[in-house]
Amino acid sequence: MVIASQSRCRSSLKPCMRSCRIHSIETLESVDMDTVGRLTGMRDWRGADLNRANSMRARIGAATSAAGYIPIETPVLEQVELFVRKSGGEISSSLYSFTDADGVKIALRPEFTSSVIRHYVENCEPDAGPMRFSYGGPVFRHDYGEGGAYRQFTQAGAELVGDSSPAADAEILNLASECLRSAGLGDSVFTIGHLGLMHRVLESFRLSEPVKLFVIANLGRIAHGDGEISDLLARAQTSGLINDGGELTFPGVDSDEQVQEMLLTLFGDSLAAPLGRRTPEQIVARLVRKARDATDPESFNAAVSLASELGRLNGDPADVLDAAAEVLSKSQVQPDVLEEMRATITHLSDMGFPMSQTTLDLSFARGIAYYTGMVFEAHVTRGEDRVAVGGGGRYDDLVQALGGGNVPALGFAFTIEQILAANESLAAARGVQADGSSNDV
Known part of the structure; x- marks a missing residue:
């Protein structure tokens, strides 16, 4: 009966819609099958x-x-x-991952940036100059479904690869603003x-990389x-990131090479199993480097004190940069990064970026193991809450980490579902249509 109703649907969908529904329900009830619903976090x-x-x-x-950004899929x-x-x-x-029939570990993409950079590494010549890409489509994150959010959602964004200048930072920020308009x-x-x-x-206090990330995260x-x-x-x-002596020592051992030999003997066959891309010798060398990198409490306290003083600065970008320059003038840190930030702000002002809607917050951090310079988020107000619709930096x-050259890059992504929700909640107050159209766009 179900097969017959399916064939009728193919030949004439509208006349038999009710008939198909009745036949399908009757068939399911006759075998007492449970309904197969949508997965959590899907729509x-x-x-x-x-x-x-x-x-x-x-x-x-x-x-x-x-x-001028080239669409890429x-x-x-x-x-x-x-x-x-x-x-x-x-x-x-948060990855949805599995091992395919060839033994390759596969994942549904959780974001676009890594895929775009992979494409760049495989297909583009660094000497060709900056490359601009734009994209849009579904992404998947298993832990994103908490609090009613979606585990499959839609991102749209852009990446600029091959330009390290403050003007490039301003270009990406301004493009993000234009997209939201x-x-x-x-x-x-x-x-x-x-x-x-x-x-x-933090580098000026000779903090190790793990300690730097720990401080920035907090x-x-x-x-x-x-x-x-x-x-x-x-x-x-x-957590072992800091010790009172400032450096871990190995009694009776004079060089890192001797330490590595000692640890290889100590670990023995436990390092003989498959270890990805690294050999046992490489792993032990990394352990020794991390041990030698242990930070002393005095340096830690001084670094965190200066970083927190800077982190308390937020507000109008020009005012924050002036205050930050005064803070750094009392330290040994060179202010060149501040000058780059000031150049970015100048470019943004010249582009007509909405500076009155912009806050420079020196404690703001996102993706601390990923981003290396300018970072940003865009928010909309929903009642008493501020909701992030996207961001970047x-x-x-990343290009070098994925097998390419030492090539700078930056970009942003927005979540379409968040933008739609923001439009719906703000429509009455702003006179915006449900599809996001506006008289001021």
Whole structure:
């Protein structure tokens, strides 16, 4: 009976719609089958909702195309390593992954940037000059479904590869603003930070890489009074990042080479199993480097004190940069990063970027293992809440991490579902249509 109704649907869909539904229900009831529902965090799109989502993608795509960005479509499936090589634990726990029939570890893409950079490494010559890409499509994150959010959602964005200048930072920020204007959210507010500044500050105190990341990850808490430097020091000591001597020593051993030989003998066959791309010797060498990199409490306290003083600065970009220059003048840190930031702000002003809707927050950090310089988020106000609709920044290490040359890059991505929700909640107050159109766009 089901087969017969399916054949009738193929030949004449509308006349038999009711008949198909009745036959299908009767068949399911006769065998007492449970309904197979949607997965958690997934949704169906149809009708007006689907049209609005497609329209929003098209609006953002038109804005990026007008700026000279080349549309690119990358595979939904990529190798797991593409996404974890740089981001590591920040994204690996959220991957939808499996091993295919060839034994290759595969993942549904959780974002576009790594795929775009993979395409660049495989197809583009660094000497060809800056490359501009734009994209849009579904991405998947297993932990994104908490709080009613979607585990499959739609991103639209752009990447600029091969330009390290402050003008490139301004270009990406301004393009992000233009995309939001096209989407009906011209009054979005921007929060800008700069991980490069904090890295420069912490490097001046010779902090190890793990300690730097630890401090930056906790800087917002300390800068805004949610914790004490002494508490941060205690946590760092407990985790083994800091020791009282400033350096771990090995009694009776004079060189790192001797330490490596000693550890290889000590570990024995435990390092003989497959270890990915690294040999046992490489792993032991890394352990020794990490041991030698242990930071002393005095340097840690001084670094965190200066970083937190900078982190408390937020507000008008020009005022924040002036205040930051005064703070750095009392230290040994060179102010060149501040000058680059000032140049970016000047470019933005010349472009007509909405500076009155922009805050420079030196404690703002996102993707600390990923971004290397300017970072930003765009927010809209929904009632008493500020909701992030997207963001981005500079990730100068990613091209090299994925097998390419030492090529700088930066970009941004927006979540279409968040933009649609923001438009719906703001429509009455702003006179915006449900599809995001506006008289001021």
